Amino acid sequence: MRTRSAYLYLLPILIGLTVFTAGPVLASLGLSFTHYDIGQAPTFIGTSNYRELFHSDLFWQVLLNTCYYVLLYVPASIIVSLALALLIERRVRGIAFFRTVYFLPVVTSIVAAAIIWSWLYNSDVGLLNYLFSVIGINGPKWLEDPHWALPAIALMSIWKNAGYNMMIFLAGLTSIPKDYHEAARLDGSGAWHRFRHITLPLLSPVTFFVLVVTTIGAFQVFEQTFVMTNGGPGVSTLTLSYYIWQMAFRFFDLGGAMALGYIFFLLVLAVTGLQFLARRKWVFQQ
């Protein structure tokens, strides 16, 4: 039985889908082949915007920065999240408190986190370098040093987001049947052995999901550079998202920004696609 009134219930979402997503996705594709100034008619210029990007050194530098950030952030963040999940898996007294504390940075806004960490990273009077100096290490200048700025942003992001993936891993861990561990224990296998041969394989579908979502998120890094570095020092923390933003709203090259937006979109899709292709090699299927 079909219900006509269904479309009434769907109306708000359908309007939003058309006006804010489908329309803009198509408009953006079309306009990426134009020279476009707001308030004026776009002029078609073919693939110029794309060619210009591919010929610009800055574009390649920004692409490299973004990939470097993804590689710094994604593996480390997944390992930390999994470690946290293993730590809070056992239902000991007071575990809810620890779970809440570990999740706290997730509810904190990224802007607040970025501001707090800028202060921690302060190279003259910051807490971090003070703590390093106590154990006799001369800390780097973090956000002011082109070599350290991007790792510093990655470190802050790990602190900020680890709790989220921790919860997803925790859900995955609790759904692994206890009998498997019991049986292996009776056979005399140690904790590491059980982790390596029971937990990891059975958790791998969850790990795959976490990997895909975390990678997409990492490519989009924006607020951190907006608040902490504005892409600097030099262009060392200029990432694709922030560069698209600059092109559009600092240099008013809207056509170029939309072309870069599409390159970005295709890049993320391609990486996601590759992850799906590689899935069979390591994800356990029941």
Next chain:
Amino acid sequence: MKRVLHYVLLSLVALVMLSPLLWMLATSLESPDALLHFPPRLLPASPRFSNYGTVVRELSIGTYFFNSIKISVIGTFGEVMAAALAAFAFARMEFRGKRVLFAVLLSTMMIPFQVTMIPVYVIMRYLGWLDSLASLIVPHFFGGAFASGAFGVFLLRQFFESVPKELEDASRIDGASRFRFFSTILLPLSKPALMVLSLFVFMGIWNDLLSPVLFLSSEDKMPLPFGLAVLQNAQHTFRYDLLMAGTLISIVPIVLLYIFLQRYVTNSFLQAGLKG
């Protein structure tokens, strides 16, 4: 012994997770001269609570705060309603194009804001909503300007499907309309799911930087993240004690809300794990 070690480890990690937030608290109570002191003092000698009064009076934190409240409360209501209506249709009705539409809706979660951002900006300009709070509130009644509605539809549909069909049949036989069943029976029954969704949507809007920097320019309309980001970028002329006080004010409501609702959150993660 092993148990002690476990607690030691748990506490050490908790310290690492908390210390940036504690450092924010300590700094927010410092005097400006003390901040230039090296080595830094871990605890302020005499806490200056007046810093909080100063940021509200002199740095418009109060204005940002009320803008944030307004946008987040109304926006959350709109987005949760839009999602609930659509989820109801997907969970309980048959209509042409249902599967395709659901797939399209879910796939919008894959579209990054970098692609739609400029056309959406242009649309806001045509609507005359640039630099007005409407640009930040109204889109949520249609699922949000950056495709955030899909997540809510997905979450609520799962929940609505788990409510027994007989309940709807019974209320329909009693003469209630479909909408009446939805609003007076289904929604109240779905409180846990609605709570979790509201928390996540509220958090998303409260913490959002992108839409405000995209659409707003006047200081008196800025929500907290935008206002704080502007202050942070002016920090060479600025004081970290006040910046930390402002940042703390921005975090408190969302942390309280989370602590208040956290048992719903944990359950939703665990349930998602069992299903997926």
